[in-house]
Amino acid sequence: MTTTEQTGAELPLEQCDRVVIRFAGDSGDGMQITGNQFTHTSAVFGNDLATLPDFPAEIRAPAGTRAGVSGFQLQFSSRDIHTPGDEPDVLVAMNPAALIVNYKDLRSGGTIIANTGAFTAAELRKASLDTNPLEDGTLAGYRVIQVDINKRVQETLADSPLKSKDIQRCKNFYTLGLMYWLYSRPVETTLNWLDEKFAKRPEVADANKKALQAGYNAGDIQELFQSRYAVPPCGALPAGTYRNIMGNQAVALGLAAGAELAGLKLFLGSYPITPATTILEELAALKNFGVKTFQAEDEIAGICTALGASYAGYLGATTTSGPGLALKTEAMGLAVITELPLVIVNVQRGGPSTGLPTKVEQADLLQSVCGRNSEAPLPVLACATAADSFDCAVEACRIAIEYMTPVILLSDNFIANGSQPWKLPRVDDLPKFPVTFRKDPVDFLPYSRNEKGARPWVIPGTKDLVHRIGGLEKDETGNISITPENHEIMTRIRQDKIIGIRDSIPTPAVDGPESGDLLVLGWGSTKGPINGAVERVQEAGQSVSQMHLRHIWPFPKGLDEIFGRFKAVMIPEMNMGQLTRLLRSEYPQHNFISYPKVQGQPFRATEIATKIKELLEN
Amino acid sequence: MSTETVLKKKDFKSDQEVRWCPGCGDYGIINSVQGALADLGATKENTVFVSGIGCSSRFPYYMDTYGFHSIHGRAPAIASGIKAANPDLTVWIVTGDGDGLSIGGNHMAHILRRNLDINILLFNNQIYGLTKGQYSPTSPTGLRTKTSPMGSVDRPFDPIGFALGCNATFVARTIDTHMKHMGGVLKAAAAHKGTSFVEIFQNCVIFNDGCFDETAAKDVRDERTLDLRPGEPLVYGKELDKGVRVDGWDPHIVAAGEAATWDPAGASSAPAFLMSQLDQDPAMPTPIGIFQAVEGPIYEEALEAQIDEAVERKGAGTLESLIWSGETWTVD
Structure with missing residues (x-):
């Protein structure tokens, strides 16, 4: 590596439509933060984008091993895009394991930026490598840029009060700075974020800011690259105000919004499970919206508390992933027979059993549609993208309330943690579906029906309407009835109500030729x-x-x-x-x-x- | 509210035919609960009975209040959702030894530690009744049932010790046939702020008849039970002539005048635990009454306090502020 000074401005600036970058490193290298910061900066810059975080099931697998590699891929573009990209153009590899696990995904002729400081004999051993892939011809056909990020960060922060170990934790911001330079991105968004994030630890904020700036300057002063690239803002995004959003965040906001649009408050009963947990975390932070979150002792209590809250007049919701949905099955049946509104969010992951808890799959569809004992139909919806998750969550709330039924909303690990620009809806444009609790005692029957087939929602505390509900078959009066005729009538009523929901949903549009x-x-x-x-x-x-x-x-x-x-x-x-x-x-x-x-x-x-x-x- | 007619015991009976077996202990319990509600001045509309599955769990259908007959073992979770959503409701859970301590043991543990202001009545008959006579988690070791033809090899739970171990703030025991005692315990449970756990010795005439006869039968219970009354001496016997005193860690039977005074509100649960195991010595009476009654923070109040605090700090959220927040940018 030379130290010849040369200003980046002299390098040619190549215009690109779209770029796919993958950041890869050890679980502790901060690759998710790096990826999210690059995403955020690109979003604010005006690109369309899509992201794909990919992390191991272990929080900290043994350092340096292939099992511990954490990755974050994003595509940012000046055009309308739909995915995080098939093949990365650039791979940033913070250690040998990250390189060896990821380089084959790169497009042919793609660029690899390797942190040579981590390619020591010990690190190569941890990655189960006998030879150094930077030297043994493994990477023939790729353009390899070698930077000793460990050393550069140590030099940059020589005067920092931080300990040497903590200084090395700034590597990811050096890397981010380098990538900002390469793709002509502004550093301000991240500088501000660091100030805010480490407001109480200014020495950490300072160190990371210096590392970021040093990485950026390194692009300018060291002959690492032959050119810089620019990806102009996306002209295809419709006019409006945007924010960057992840699927789980959008579901959380959609549930809170759905309750508001019904004139209710939201109650979330939930048990932490990957990859659904962040919905619970998001909603726990919305207490000033009157949202009540209940971290239950298990999945069953999650749904049961939510159902109890719906019975008491809140909009009950519960969030989970496949194995948790299995545990909630019996309570879903109770929600079906008691005909109470309830939203069940299943952020799908690979299975069966614990399966691939941090990877994506859509294999809970039949479980959702059919997976309960006896005839227990309920509506099922699915989110298509991170931004779409907001509208889907609102729609799930609408159906639950208008039809007095549990609803399953399917998301998955791809969109739950992936992000994209979300065009913010105007509040006035959102559908409203205000609830009227039954208060009139005249001719009251707990299982009478309105035009949609829904029974009245009476909340405890309402005078002169006391009645009992439960898991035993009832007739219209709410009293237990196990006569053969009544069971068939009630079974058909519950089924017809769910089938009738199609009267309230549009036929999906065909994109492209009509035939x-x-x-x-x-x-x-x-x-x-x-x-x-x-x-x-x-x-x-x-x-x-x-x-x-x-x-x-x-x-x-x-x-x-x-x-x-x-x-x-x-x-x-x-x-x-x-x-x-x-x-x-x-x-x-x-x-x-x-x-x-x-x-x-x-x-x-x-x-x-x-x-x-x-x-x-x- | 004062102009409202005060409801009588019969006002809490629903129009549904009660279908427990003739002679079942549940009749005495529902009678006592309805009487207690009348005495407490409860209203039908603000009272909710929640149950799981089992003989005892049919209870809500027979009460003219709001009622939710749920699924096996989950009543504490359903009830927690109801109470957390609407703290103004008076919520009762009716459960049994199988429903509450076997399939629903986990939920029971967690409702007790959270301390929602809910009253739990656990009907303990030491048997599975509705499935027709299998041993339960409170059946004594050796009990012969259809699923334990050579005698159960399971060791039983003690419901009182279980509740104390879960950090319950109110723990009591009463007897289905002891109407006066039951009425007092139910009212104390209702008055307690926090989760009240009441174990009721309940006789199953069909599958486990007489299981508590040695202690709870009317002709022996004065001699064989010790009523734990706050602030009162630990005395028992028909003539209240015998007492219990604890020296070091060891309880002794003494003359009434030398009995210790019972305090269920102390800082330590150790005396309550000791009382819960008193009758492991066959010479000792079985304690009933109030084992523990301490103050503790109430879950639903703490939850609402956090909401109030968040509103005060950040302002009440609106749909607009929900969506239009975070870092935004505009495309023209």
């Missing part, structure tokens, strides 16, 4: 990769259409007619074909082609595009 050879149908977080794939195929001149389901149970009206306009319907799913099964049973006359993926990773747009082309050509 043709192939419709690509998605649900949940496959939306981004499907969008990307379909656009590519369309740009290549082939005809393909796309449709996405938000409401999965009941299916919206009009699907039969839409499917009839296409020769085949292809369904990419991160499971073994669960939506495909449901559709085949509901619409057996159509040709559904399942395209499953169960690797704990989201689809790449290229994978889907290749499959589409293959289907179109056969």
Whole structure:
């Protein structure tokens, strides 16, 4: 490495449409913070973006090992994008393990920025490497930029009052500074964030700020790169005010908003479980909105406290992931038979059992639609993107309240922790669905029905309306009835009520030609990769259409007619074909082609595009 | 409110036919609860009975109040949600030894430590009744039932010791046939601020008849039980001539005049624990009455206080401030 001084301004500035960066390091290297800061700065700068954090199941796997590698990928763009990108253009590798685990994902000819300070014999051993990949030809075909970040940070902070170990913890901000320089990003957003984050520890804020600035300056004064890059703000984003949001954050805000739109207060009963926990954390911080959060002793108590709160006149909600949903099953049945509003959020992860707790899968669909004892139908919705999660949560609240029913809202680990710009809705534009509790004792029957099939919501404390509800079958009077005729009547009433929800939901739009050879149908977080794939195929001149389901149970009206306009319907799913099964049973006359993926990773747009082309050509 | 008609015991009976077995101890208990509600001046609309599954859990259907018959073992969780949402309601949980200490043991432990202002009545008959006679977590070791034909090899829970171990602020025991005593305990439980745990010795005439006869039968109970009354001496016997005194860690039977004075509100739960195990010595009487009654912070009050504090510090949130917060930017 030379120390020849040269100003960055003399380097050519290359304009790019989009760039995909992956930051990778040890779990303790602060890669999630680095990625989030780059994301935030790019969002405020005006790029469209999408992110994919990827961290191990262990909080701190043994340092330096392949198991301990934590990654954060983001795509930022001057155009409308849908995914965090298939192949990174740039890989930042903070240690040998991070390099070896990630370099194969890079596009050919891509750039690797390697922290040579971590490529010591000991670190190579920890990563189970016999030779140094920076020297043994492993990285042939990639452009490798070598920077001894350990040493640079030590030099930069030689005068810092921090201990040597704490100085090394500033490495990620040095790296971030370097990347800000390379992609012509402003440093101010992060400088301000550091001041705020470490307000009580100014020496830590100072050290990280210095490291950030030093990394930025290193780009200027050291001949590390042949050019700098600029990704101009995205012109495709519709006008409006934006904030960057993660899926779990959007669900939390959507639940709080949903309660407000109903004129209620929100009660969240929940037990911590990855990757749903941050919804509980977000809502616990919204006490000034009157939100009550109850960290329960287990998943069952989570849903039961929420159901109790709904009974008492709050909007009850509970949040979980697949294994937790399994534990809540019996209480969901109780919510079905007592016909109380309840929102159950399932942030899906890989399974079965504990499975892949920090990876993505969409394999709880059949569990959600069918997974309860006896006939216990309830509506199921799915969030498509981080920003869409807000609208979906509001919609789940609406259905729960208008139809007096538990609702399952499916999210997944991809969108829960992934972020994107969210165009803020105007409060006046949000749907309102105010609740009227029943207070009139005249002709009161606890299980009478309104035009939607919903029973009256009477909260304890209401005079002259005392009655009992419970898990035993009831008749209209609320009294126990186990006659054969009554059970069949009540079973049909509960089913018809749920099927009737389709009267209140729109038929999803077809994107692309209204008819043709192939419709690509998605649900949940496959939306981004499907969008990307379909656009590519369309740009290549082939005809393909796309449709996405938000409401999965009941299916919206009009699907039969839409499917009839296409020769085949292809369904990419991160499971073994669960939506495909449901559709085949509901619409057996159509040709559904399942395209499953169960690797704990989201689809790449290229994978889907290749499959589409293959289907179109056969 | 003072102009309202004061409700009588019969006003708390619902129009539903009671379907417990003839001779079941539950009849005496519901009678006593309805009497206590009348004496306490309770209203129908502000009273909620929550139950799980089991014979005892049919209780809410027979009460003319609000009622929620839920699922097995989960009544404490449902009730916690109700009370946390609306602290103005008076919430009672009715449960049994299987519902409350076996399938629902976890929820029972946690409601007791959280100390919501809820009253819990645990009907202990040492047997599973509704499933027709299997041993329960309070059945004595050796009990022969359909699932333990050679005698149960399980060691039992002591409900009082369980509740004390969970840091419960009010712990008491009474007997289904001892109406006067039960009325007093129920009213003390209702008056207590915090979670009140009341174990009721309840006879199952069909599957475990007479399981408490040695201590609770009317003809022996004066001699075989010791009523723990706050501020009163630890005396028992038909003539109240016998007493209990504790020297060091060892309880002794003494003359009434030498008996210790009972204080369930002390800083330590040790005396209550000691009383809960008193009858492990067969010569000793079985304590009933109030084992523990201490003050503690109330969960739902603390929750509301935090909300008030947050509103004071940050201002009451609105939809606008919920959505339009964080770092934003504008695209023209």
